[in-house]
Amino acid sequence: MNAITDLRANAGEQERLRIRSAGFTGPTAGLAPGNVQANMVILPRDLANDFLRFAQANPKPCPVLAVTEPGDPRFPTLGANLDVRTDIPRYRVWRHGELVSEPTDVLDVWRDDLVSFAIGCSFSFEEALVEDGIEVRHIACGTNVPMYRTNIPCTPAGVFNGPLVVSMRPLKPRDAIRAVQITSRFPSVHGAPVHLGLPQSIGIADIGKPDYGDAVPIGPDELPVFWACGVTPQAVIAQVKPEFCITHAPGCMLITDLRNTSLSAL
Amino acid sequence: MNAITDLRANAGEQERLRIRSAGFTGPTAGLAPGNVQANMVILPRDLANDFLRFAQANPKPCPVLAVTEPGDPRFPTLGANLDVRTDIPRYRVWRHGELVSEPTDVLDVWRDDLVSFAIGCSFSFEEALVEDGIEVRHIACGTNVPMYRTNIPCTPAGVFNGPLVVSMRPLKPRDAIRAVQITSRFPSVHGAPVHLGLPQSIGIADIGKPDYGDAVPIGPDELPVFWACGVTPQAVIAQVKPEFCITHAPGCMLITDLRNTSLSAL
Numbered sequence: 001m002n003a004i005t006d007l008r009a010n011a012g013e014q015e016r017l018r019i020r021s022a023g024f025t026g027p028t029a030g031l032a033p034g035n036v037q038a039n040m041v042i043l044p045r046d047l048a049n050d051f052l053r054f055a056q057a058n059p060k061p062c063p064v065l066a067v068t069e070p071g072d073p074r075f076p077t078l079g080a081n082l083d084v085r086t087d088i089p090r091y092r093v094w095r096h097g098e099l100v101s102e103p104t105d106v107l108d109v110w111r112d113d114l115v116s117f118a119i120g121c122s123f124s125f126e127e128a129l130v131e132d133g134i135e136v137r138h139i140a141c142g143t144n145v146p147m148y149r150t151n152i153p154c155t156p157a158g159v160f161n162g163p164l165v166v167s168m169r170p171l172k173p174r175d176a177i178r179a180v181q182i183t184s185r186f187p188s189v190h191g192a193p194v195h196l197g198l199p200q201s202i203g204i205a206d207i208g209k210p211d212y213g214d215a216v217p218i219g220p221d222e223l224p225v226f227w228a229c230g231v232t233p234q235a236v237i238a239q240v241k242p243e244f245c246i247t248h249a250p251g252c253m254l255i256t257d258l259r260n261t262s263l264s265a266l
Numbered sequence: 267m268n269a270i271t272d273l274r275a276n277a278g279e280q281e282r283l284r285i286r287s288a289g290f291t292g293p294t295a296g297l298a299p300g301n302v303q304a305n306m307v308i309l310p311r312d313l314a315n316d317f318l319r320f321a322q323a324n325p326k327p328c329p330v331l332a333v334t335e336p337g338d339p340r341f342p343t344l345g346a347n348l349d350v351r352t353d354i355p356r357y358r359v360w361r362h363g364e365l366v367s368e369p370t371d372v373l374d375v376w377r378d379d380l381v382s383f384a385i386g387c388s389f390s391f392e393e394a395l396v397e398d399g400i401e402v403r404h405i406a407c408g409t410n411v412p413m414y415r416t417n418i419p420c421t422p423a424g425v426f427n428g429p430l431v432v433s434m435r436p437l438k439p440r441d442a443i444r445a446v447q448i449t450s451r452f453p454s455v456h457g458a459p460v461h462l463g464l465p466q467s468i469g470i471a472d473i474g475k476p477d478y479g480d481a482v483p484i485g486p487d488e489l490p491v492f493w494a495c496g497v498t499p500q501a502v503i504a505q506v507k508p509e510f511c512i513t514h515a516p517g518c519m520l521i522t523d524l525r526n527t528s529l530s531a532l
Contacts (some may be wrong), residue, residue, distance in 0.1 A: 173461045180446040181458060190449060195439045195462045197489045224462045266532065 011035060011233075012079060012257040016087040019255075020080040022104050025089045027251035029123065030161075036120035036260055037253035038065055038078070039230040041089060041237065042106075042246035045070045048115035050158025054236065057155035061232030062162055063120035063188045070114035078256040084116045090249035097241025106246055114246070119230055120189035120255055122167060124260040128182050134175045137216040144251070145169070146210035151203025152194070154232065162236040166194060166226040169208070170218040176225050183227065185264045186263070202226070241249050277301060278523040279343060282320045283456050285521075300393065302455075302526055303519035304331055304344070304384035305496040306354060307503065308372075308466035308512035311336045314381035315425025320502070321383070323421035327430055327498030329386035329454045331522075337378035344522040350382045355516045356515035363507025364532050380512070385496055386455035387519060388433060390526040403482040410517070411435070412476035413495050415527045417469025418460070420498065428502040432460060434473070434491040436484040442491050449493065461492040468492070468525040491513050 011032040020164050028037055031141065043051055048070075055062040066147045073085045086105040093101045093109055103109075123143065126136050138145045145167045152164040171179055176196055185191040200209050207224055208215050212231055218224055237245060277298040284290045294303055309317055314336075316515040321328040332343050339351045352371040359367045359375055367371045369375075388411065392402050404411045418430040437445055442462055460480055465473050473490055474481050484490055503511060514520065 062399055173463050173467070177459055177462065180443055181450050184447050184450075193443055197439050197486060198442065201439070201487050221464060221467050 003082065012044045012255050013024050013081050013130050015255045018083060018087040019089050020083065023103050025075045026241035028089060028253045028255055029251060032255050034260055035128065036065070036256045036258040036263060037121050037123050039121050040235055040248040040254050041117045041119060042084070043066045043242060044185040045113040045115055047159070047242050051117065051162055054160040055233070056197050057157050060191055060194060061154065061230065062186045063116040063190060065120050065188060065190050068116040070115050073110070075116070075118060075142050076257060078118055079250060080257070084254065085110050088254050092133055092249050094242070094245040094247070097183055097238060101173065113128050118254060119233065121192055121230055122227060124189040124263055125160070125186045127177055127260050128186065130256035132178065132182055134171065134179060138214065141216055143216065144213035146215055147212035147231050148204045149211045154236065159234050159240050162239050164194070165232040165235055167229040168224050170222040171225050172222055176223050179225060187265055193225050194228050197223045198230055199224055250256065272516045273359065278521045279347050279364055281521045282345065285355050285365070286352040288511060292433040292444055294521055295389065295517065298525055299520050300407035301332070301411060302522045302524040303387050304522060304527060306514040306520050307383045308350070309379050309384060309408045309508060310377070310510055311379040311381055313425070313508050316426055317383065318392050321427040321499070322422035322474050323423050326457055327420065327496065328461060329456060329459050331384040332384050334382040336381050341384060344384055346523070350520065351376050354520050355518040358515050360508070360511040360513070361503060361507055368515055377489060384425050384498060384515060384520060387496055388456055389451045390492060390529055391452045393526050394452065395445055397445065398463035400437065400445060400459050403436050404480065407482055409482065410479035410483055413497050414470045415477045420502065425506050426502050430460070431495045431498040431501055433495040434483065434486040434490050436482065437491050438488055442489050445491060451532045453531055454529050456493050459491050460494050463489045467512050492510070498514055
């Protein structure tokens with residue numbers, strides 16, 4: 001690392017320390033610009049084994065950046081000074097599929113059998129799109145990305161199965177082609193789109209009514225472009241109703257020391 | 267080169283020798299499978315200079331694989347034993363924009379000021395699509411690819427200007443995304459699509475009525491995908507009506523010793 005990348009990685013650590021001290025408890029979009037942010041799923045060891053096989057079989061919705069050892073709160077490949085129990089602004093704690101609390105740390109409910117999964121997030125490829133001059137509609141609108149359940153089944157593994165959830169960004173055809181090229185370079189953060197242009201054919205009846213997030217306007221000269229979405233594993237887990245589970249609260253991601261550019265496959 | 271690539275390159279030379287002896291005078295599709303075939307434009311030196319600048323400014327419709335020295339009929343980078351005056355099955359000779367003959371060689375009209383351009387052809391990327399299991403509709407139909415004049419202007423250079431001509435292949439959205447990835451690897455044979463999904467927005471009023479080639483059926487679950495087309499330079503030259511010009515006859519290409527796979531940028 002040179003001085004500049006050191007400084008930038010450091011921005012990730014500084015934000016985590018601010019979050020750890022509960023000095024920040026909100027959504028992480030825009031924090032430590034250029035650093036990879038990750039979705040978080042924390043499961044007891046038995047379920048974690050099934051979940052890892054599910055992720056392996058469904059890498060587009062579920063691209064695993066790193067997995068911890070059971071009980072270990074550290075992610076050494078994502079950040080040297082990183083504690084998954086304290087470094088996310090807000091968590092969701094689930095028991096038997098019910099949301100029981102939204103704490104700012106999970107020290108008091110931590111268990112020795114918990115395995116944590118850091119899962120790639122679209123923030124990384126959106127940065128690459130914006131960097132290339134492509135407008136990302138929900139960012140321009142200041143809303144959440146629209147997400148839809150599709151009729152595309154995930155490959156089941158153990159107790160986990162369910163439909164693919166996709167996020168949608170409307171793009172002019174020329175930008176859609178460019179977006180395929182750009183996001184193909186980022187397989188660990190959902191990669192290339194899974195569909196574009198014909199939402200009905202993947203089971204989306206009304207593009208104006210997303211299942212999660214907010215609707216965005218689509219121009220007559222634009223196509224809806226769909227990427228596999230990190231909400232897929234959350235929806236699949238919700239269906240299984242595990243006895244215990246921790247996730248990040250929506251938008252409150254784990255900020256890592258990795259740079260988005262370092263995820264580029266090319 | 268190992269023995270297998272030698273043998274394959276050799277297939278190009280063998281077909282050229284057969285063509286040179288006028289033992290073959292038809293379309294070259296399917297000959298020397300896997301070898302690069304090229305569009306041919308032969309212009310007097312002055313126009314050739316303008317044309318090379320036009321090609322440089324419009325690499326997607328006009329990807330130049332090789333240019334000869336004035337008067338020289340050889341393309342050493344495309345094949346050791348290659349004579350552009352005899353090795354194309356059928357030529358078109360143009361004077362002041364009028365088609366005056368369609369000979370099987372151009373030895374008798376050859377001039378010392380002629381510069382030859384070998385221009386990449388979609389056969390190369392179509393092979394890569396088919397290799398990946400993607401149906402190319404006009405091949406399945408046994409017809410010519412449908413081509414359309416668009417409202418997208420080429421960048422002018424010297425006397426050359428005109429609209430971009432595109433070829434169209436209908437694809438399921440999933441295959442369209444894969445086709446963007448595959449053809450992006452082949453910038454010297456038109457590269458990634460220039461458009462998909464909304465033909466009206468690039469000035470195509472009726473997708474069922476191509477300006478060149480034959481219409482193909484488009485399924486309700488398919489999008490029309492458009493690539494920049496090598497007919498663009500021919501249409502632009504036709505408009506200029508040069509005092510003298512030679513091209514290949516439609517479908518009768520120059521077969522080279524290069525392998526399509528060798529054009530892949532990645």
